[in-house]
Amino acid sequence: MIEALVKNRSYTQKSASILGAAMAGLLLAAIQASSDGAVSTRVVATVNDTAISAYQVTQRIKLLKILRPRLVSGSRKQQQKAALQDLIDEKLKTEEARKLKLLLPNERVEEIISKTPGLKNLATRLKSQGLSSRLVNSYIATRMSWNRILSNKYPNQSVTDEQVAARTAQFRRDLQKQAAEHTVSIYELLQITLPVDKQATPELTNEVARSRLIEADDITRRFKSCSSARKATRGVFNVRIGKRIPADPRKMPKQMRQTLDRAGPGSAFVAGVTADRSAVNIMAYCGKKRIAPEAPKITPDMVKQRLEDERFENLGKSYLRDLAKNAFIEYKDASLRK
Known part of the structure; x- marks a missing residue:
């Protein structure tokens, strides 16, 4: 009887030891998972009452590496700064579009994407890189809504024939110079x-x-x-x-x-x-x-469109700066401030 009790006690101690080790492992895993989740949901900045998380910054870096690689070509910290600034700009544009009732609803965005081959291919490419449909649609919707805002605010942005002629001549000089540099x-x-x-x-x-x-x-x-x-x-x-x-x-x-x-x-x-x-x-x-490398064909119509796009872009930057001045932007992570 005593031997049986001793054996049973030994077995119980061994089981307790194994169970304790297992519980410790589970606890460690839970702590690790909690830590990872905290990092991904950690708020790095707020725009008015909208929070931007570290996870969103990481996803935006992935997006920009595909669409605007030069913007995120630096160190990891520089990439995070660029991605965060892009997200802040996006929040400001979205709020302005919502205020002016020019924000495209998600259903309309999906319809436009499905009917536009270029956008459809872009969306497919982004999703194939592991980016969610929601993120892709939001990115496209913001840019389309922002264009609607600028078109309404600055309806007439035509350029003169003299400006087109001057820029065309400049483009051709630049192309000739590049061709000379790459001639073999x-x-x-x-x-x-x-x-x-x-x-x-x-x-x-x-x-x-x-x-x-x-x-x-x-x-x-x-x-x-x-x-x-x-x-x-x-x-x-x-x-x-x-x-x-x-x-x-x-x-x-x-x-x-x-x-x-x-x-x-x-x-x-x-x-x-x-x-x-x-x-x-x-x-x-x-x-x-x-x-010499074959120079691309430059036409006055192409140059005119380029000049109008540049003017439109500069007006958009000025508009965005004004929105940022009037917004409450707080950086929770000071190292990400540009």
Whole structure:
């Protein structure tokens, strides 16, 4: 009986120990979960009576990395500041739209998104990155409502023909400068191929290849320019002259560039027999050609729209500054103040 009691007591102590460890683990997990939740719901700022949480800042960073990556390209703290400021601006715009009865309802926003391919693709892309439908719709609704406010407040924002002409000329000068900065000199090469017919034995094939090498050497001696390549190959059976090949000198071996520069345009070299013994190749140097990136087409209508958008944007910034002055904005986290 005593042994049974001792055994039972030992078992009870062991069970209590295991149970205690389990309870401690659960308690620690609960504390951790509570801590994580506190961080995500921690209020970092208020705009009038609307709170902005740390979680909203994190979500806004994700959004801006997709839509406006340059705005959140700095350190983590800089990203948080930029995201918080964007959220503050959004709250001010939303309140103003609600006050003026110009805030688009969610149902209307969803309808517009579904009927506008560009917005529909944008919403799909944002949601695929883990952003909620509510956040995406709110972001789009705020911007659409803000545009309605500005359109009502500043209905006539036309620009003069003189302003359009001056900005068009400036754009074209800038594009020419950029093109000059990115212009590169490329080498133009021409490949001439002398096929080697496969013979009954490898030895005979090698003999034909040697004969073709002699013919190739004769061609390089007669070669004067790529435009007269056909003349240099006259009298040689079965010759294929390819198209001119642009070669970026930045991607060429240094020794190859030096060889071409020493030989100069109008020179040709026997490149050798291909690995499968099916052809003898000649590489000819046609010369250098300067290539500039293709400049985008600039039209007066495009410039006019750009000028009107800029004026609209500047008026919007001024309007937003006035809203911020009259609002009660409190930073709960002083380190996030811009």
